[in-house]
Amino acid sequence: MDLKTALSMLPAKAVRELRALVRPLDELYLARSIPSPDQAYLRGLLE
Template sequence: MPRRRPHELRVRRSDAKKEPGLPRGSARLVSALARLERNGIASVAAALRTWRAEAQSRVDDRCPCGCNDMYFGHDARSELESAMRALPPRLARELRSMVVPLDELYWASTVPDPFASPSASWWRRRMASS
């Protein structure tokens, strides 16, 4: 069986480290997120992709029945929040710098939900503007 050359192995190893969904981020952040995921927090990269899709979607794209069903995005934002709280301050700030622009987009495209519980997180107290 032929042996792989060292540079071929390095290329494959570097491709494996790149997590889709993290637009930018230090190696420390990627390492800390991997550690969190091993300890039970869901995939932060997947949550970031879902929250990005929710924040960038138009009102017409959210739900075909018109029921303002945004729970997948809400769950993703909750996962991001729990990850930011579990990370050390410096790494949480780095992740927050990726989430805040999406939060601003979401805030701009939604309106307050008058029937939401006041104790709910801010993203759960918003609904699609019609």
């Protein structure tokens, strides 16, 4: 199961809370690393 499928199975409130928790970590990770297609994919899932 991929991340997109897993997120789609969660209640909307849980997804919003998960995204709120992950977003600062995602931004920090992306700011410190070289851009790649994998990062764009991950960012798209979290938006």
